[in-house]
Amino acid sequence: MENIISLTINGIDVSVDRGTSILEAAKKINIRIPTLCYHEDLCVAGNCRVCVVEAEGYRTLIASCATPCEQGMKIKTNTPKVRNARRDLIALLVSEHNTQCTTCYRSTNCELQALASEYNIDNDIYMSILKPEHLRIDKSSWSIEKDDSKCVRCQRCVRTCSELQHVNAITVAHKGKDMKISTFMDLPMNEVVCVNCGQCVIHCPTGALTERRYYDDIWNAIGDEKKKVIINTAPSVRVAIGEMLGYGPGASVTGKMVSALKQIGFNMVLDTNYTADLTIIEEGNELLMRLKKALVNKEEVALPMITSCSPGWVKFIEHMYPDKLAHLSTCKSPQQMFGALSKTYLAEKMGIEPENIVSVAAMPCAAKKFEANRPEMKSSGYQDIDAGLTTREIGHMIKQAGVDFKELIDSDFDSLMGDSTGAAVIFGATGGVMEAALRTAYEIITGRDVPFEKLNITPVRGLEGIKEAGILIDNCLPEWNFLEGVELKVAVAHGLKNARIIMEQIEAGTSPYHFIEVMACPGGCIGGGGQPIPTNDDVRKKRIKAIYDEDAGKPIRKSHENPEIKKIYEEFLVDGPLGHMSHKLLHTHYTKRNRY
């Protein structure tokens, strides 16, 4: 069989590999065909039919996203027949829709709105068939809001939740006119297996799935004289928020972001990277402790140890592998460590009453909202983090405040919990936590730098679903002699589909690793469910590049060298990593959950 297919699209010759869809072939010659159910991350559904084109000799129009090119095809993408059909389809979608763009969170970032405006839909043709029962918005979840009245039934969310995340919290229910996106037994979102990752949200073309917004609470707090509102910003926010504010993907706007947050009224702008560095110290020590227990004391300890900084992943393992929770590091995520310290250490140092502190986190993530509200996250005596806002919410706040973002002059983070290293920045990309941990752990064990050029542990970088590395440990410091000659085996998984593969190995007892990093979202936090839309592999790669560029440009690139970290162990966490104080404030426990 020929493996190169030649065809014409709008009279232009194009040759593509066998298996290429008409949509992709058209893209190759810069012909844009409108789509709605199509998303490059997902398998093709072919259900919206918006992408139909005319093919010579075919009885019907054909869906260009779902039809592979065939030799000699003659495709036309812009005939009256195609345009009329397309416009009719969009008009039908609008007739089923609660078209409330003026009050919709996704307005100006909505694929249905864009199509309707492009085709100038006359909404008088069809009568509304919006079902009253779909007007009830499900706000039961801390993280996700589901509004069926804005749903176009493209099933992108369903495909996301099953293909990328292997969670299957949302499915298609009923058929015909009653067909809708639903949960198991139509239960509210907070009662099902949803892990709050928000991947469905960033794959939804409309306002049907959104993160629950909390920025009004924060505006109120900012307006309250008594309150000190402090914010910590996650590493992946600074390389993505530009997309909300007029920049292309991959722009690193750290300094402007800090300035903007100060300008809109946050009393202190601090860096989650600080507690990312702290996480590395605690987690690195925890790993070494587990290895020591296993190898020296011959105790039963759960190995491999798995990272716990991704709350979507944590809830996933709680639901899916409740008997394997011992494998999770007991470290809180950087967000929650930050929260606990902000209302203890920071409050003390700054002389603020903790009850007057409102601790906010700017996160790439939807699951962080749920995490902030977990009942056990109150070790400071208060709710450690008052609100987790997404990159998108922060972008909206900056716009609402009328800040001319592009014209801002860079500022630095405030001090005390604002210093960070390159190791912390890379937390934002898949493999980053692992790389940061190895930079520190290897040095603790051997007293030397990790044996990679410029400290760049390239095997754990990149978008491959599961990455592995092995580091031979030799010439240990005396204290760590028991590790002499051991090859430390690590793995990195991102996207819960890949996490499941890792967990199946652990269940089968065949996992060859000592330490595993798991991030719930494809690409890691830079591809998080709270990030600007669209997010796809092209965008992910650009954000990742920005992350590694930040790391490379940092004077200090190892967590344990962060001066503010050294200081907190001297002044506050005086019994050291894994000590009493850190146990109380920085570590946590997990909950077994049901599988449905």
Next chain:
Amino acid sequence: MSDRLKRVDVILGNYHPEKYKILAGAMERPNKDIIQDLIDSGLKGRGGAGFLTGLKWKFAAQVPSEEKYVICNADEGEPGTFKDREILTKVPRKVLSGMGICAKVIGAKKGYIYLRGEYKFLVAQLNDQIDEFHTYCDKLGLDFRVEIFLGSGAYVCGEETALLNSIEGKRGEPRNKPPFPTNEGLFGKPTVVNNVETLVSAMMVCKIGPDQFKKLGIQDSHGSKLFSVSGDTPRAGIYDLEFGLSLEEFVKEFGDGDTKAVQVGGASGFCVPRKKFSQTTIGYKAGLDGDNLPTGGSMMLFNSSRSMYHVLENYLEFFEEESCGQCTPCRIGCQQLKKGIDAVKRGIRPPEYLDQLLKLTETMKITAKCGLGQSVANSFSSIVENFREEMIY
């Protein structure tokens, strides 16, 4: 019965006294000869789409694969159709022979009968027949096993790719085509899906030969066909008739003297008004609007006591419920059509709105993902165009 309305007994006729003789005969013949006979016979699928059966088998035979499947489509969900039930009750051995021959020709080891949920009562007796069939397969050296899969009652699961999804335990939604089932069918393996009656006809081709088979019926529509006759008729039932009969003759035979319309091919078929009876012949390419006349075999007669508005409303209600709901034109289109005729009837929209709705059915016909959404236009346009006055008052 009149002469021209020949009643033949091809499908439901008697068994050969020797069990599985035709299958045994086929086992001795080269596959390509059997395929050639089927192609020469002109046999087309009886499930509605009318694809050449010989060609379908040929495609599946050509794809190299260790695993292949034969599926007998007995979902029979089209309103007014009950002929597959009759076949499976009366001559199940013929169906199994057809499946066996297909399995040999394409190289399948596994077969399914996808049985409409309501036909559950047939399972026990079919399983007895299947057990016996398996002993014959073993005797004849055919490595083939058949299993019954009970459908869940959704009309759309009769669509072949939705059917495949349903067997795979997925939601019964039609798939994108290509790939066609003959290339990537059940569990991604080459699969032939044939209607119950098609399998019997294929087996008949093997029995009487393509020439004899071709002598039945008219050009382009060979063989005989089971018709499920229902509605306003004193003679409701199943009839094994030759292809090519004219509707006028049919109505003379089956009507109650007051027939105003015949719905040919069920809800997804066409409505033929009295004035067009004489020009309409039943068979593929019968000339109605230049389109294939669907031949699921349902013939529903309406007399002048019926409101065609209500007939159409019923069909649309059926479609808006039975659409799988995945694609825009079908899910929303069906609801708009129903809401639309209602609005015209009540004077909320002007009569001209019917033309807007006709345009919508045109969009549905060319953009819907599967035959269900594509064929709503058939009954809608044939009823609205022929009985427009009944839609308005």
